[in-house]
Amino acid sequence: MGQVHELGNGDIGTLASLRGLPVWRYALPQQGGTDHREPTPLDGDTVLHGLLSDWHYIDPFDKRFTDINNIIEILTLWRKIIDENRHIGACVGMSWWKRGRIADFLTIPPTSPRFVRSAAQALRLCRERGASVAMWATRVPPGLEEKAAKENIPIWRVEDGFVRSVGLGSGLQVPASIILDKRGIYYDPAGPSDLEHILATARFDPQLRQRARHLGHYLVHKGITKYGRADQAGIAGWDSGGRRTILVPGQVSDDQSVLRGGGRIRGNLELLRAVRRHNPDAFIIYRPHPDVTSGYRSGALNDKDVLSCADHVSYGGSIAALMERVDEIHTLTSLAGFEGLLRGIRVVTYGGPFYAGWGLTTDMGDVPWSRRGRMLHIEELVAGALILYPRYLDPLTRLPCEAEILVNRFEDPALWRPTPLMQVKTAYGRTKVMLLHRISQGAWASRSQSK
Structure with missing residues (x-):
């Protein structure tokens, strides 16, 4: 021109x-x-x-007057996301109930991405456009990865972000944060991922470090974890007798982070046994995963089996509040380990989570040291995992935003009110838990009588 x-x-x-x-x-x-x-x-x-x-300029998120520098930063973020989205030719493996939200993340205004069901459809669309497949990382259509590799069609793996929403994804709460990983996926230490690359190579300048420090402090102060700002009340007490107190957060037994990142340990009971073996004199608290206690996912353990290794089982209340009352967190790959690091708690890992291998944790498991080993400060880990790696979406305006906008939205419960579908799912989960508990109690009584 x-x-x-x-x-x-x-x-x-x-x-x-x-x-x-x-x-x-x-x-x-x-x-x-x-x-x-x-x-x-x-x-x-x-x-x-x-x-x-x-x-005069108005911030699109809080509707207040702002300066041009803030507007330029917002527009730069939007432009970056739209430019990346242009490379996506098809979306596959996305659950029907979250497709509307995924479309918000991956849109190229005024169009939405194409959602397809099969590997063949996805590859055909991407072949025609010379584009990439966006695939939900845990819902891989058979043959997709092999065929895409043969045709040199890139795959971008999509997953929930680390600060996701108020409410469980398994309870049908749509995500307000996702990641798109072009190298692999953060929970699989067998191969590289974008997050690992960021943590290993990024230059964390003073401005970014300060922003990460403020974000981390806000999350801790507000008691925010992956599933939002939880109730701080309802934590049952215990008497540790002055012993060192260890929290062992349970995980979903068939979760990919366990299957791929757990290494030699394959389940919650096996993890508890390993923790007890290494810490015979400690007071161990086991916290079941919320997806399991809600009846949505597998991995429930009988309290009697748990108490053969642990001293206390914690139900109810916020895990953030629970963390404040323990000395250490011992985990396989749980995000609770990362959240513990934010709170200055000693964290021991038995698998290969994304936050292991950077000098911040005591690592007992298989960590890919050849790709890690760079010594990071906690602010740098936060910057990589919560600022540079994920995408965020404001649930009010449905516009791309930064992490700080999303965590402020956790203060507004109206934005996270359960939908009728979520209420049905919750009722189903409670019924399932009740039935499983009765079956378990009946089986235990039968065993006792037979003796």
């Missing part, structure tokens, strides 16, 4: 002048006083001065 001729005061001329292009504006006939056939040159410096001094 050599020069721009514009009728009236339009945005195209303004943007072109900022790029240093010659711009000529023709007055509209109804404006009067000027011959609309004689153009007026538009000076870029004059336009820039007007943008800085004369214009």
Whole structure:
């Protein structure tokens, strides 16, 4: 483009002048006083001065007046996301109930991404466009990865972010944070991931470190974990007798982070036995995973089996509040380990979670040291995992946002009110838990009578 001729005061001329292009504006006939056939040159410096001094800007998230620097940062984020989304040719493996939200994350306004069911459909669309497949990391259609590799079609793996929502994904609460990983996936230490690459190579400048420090402090102060700001009450007490207190967070037994990142340990009971073996004199607290206690996922353990290794089973209340009352967290790959690091708690890992291997944890499991080993400060881990790696979406405006916008939205319960579908799922989960408990109690009584 050599020069721009514009009728009236339009945005195209303004943007072109900022790029240093010659711009000529023709007055509209109804404006009067000027011959609309004689153009007026538009000076870029004059336009820039007007943008800085004369214009008023409103933040799209809080509707308050703001400055142009904040608006430029917001627009830069939106532009970056839209440019990335242009490389996605099809989405596959997305549950039907979350497709609307995934479309918000992956849209190229005014269009939405194509959702398909089969590997063949996804590969055909991406082959035609020379694009990538966006695939939910734990719902891989048979043959997709092998066929995509043969055809040199990139796969982007999609998963929930580490600060996700108020409510469980297994309870059908849509995510307000996701990750798109072009190298692998963060919970599989067998191969590289974008998060691992960020943590191993990124330059964490002072501004980013300060932002990460403030974000981490806010999460701790507000008691925010992956599933939002939980109730701080309801933690049952215990008497440790002055012993060192260890929290062992349970995980979903068939979760990919356990299957791929657990190494030699394959379940909660096996983890508890390992923790007890290494810490014979400690007071061990076991905390079942909320997906399991809600009846949505597998991995429930009988309290009697748990108490053969642990001293106390913790139900109810916020795990964030529970963390404040323990000395250490021993975990396989649970995100609770990362959340414990935010709180300055000693964390011991028995698998290969994304936060292991950076000098912040005591690592007992199989960590890919050849790709890790860089010593990080907790602020740098937070910057990589919560700022640089995920995408966030404001649940109010449904616009891309930064992490700070989302965590502030946790203060508004109206944004996270359960839908009728979520209420049905909750009722189903409670019924399932009750039935399983009765079956378990009946089996235990039968064994006792037989003895």
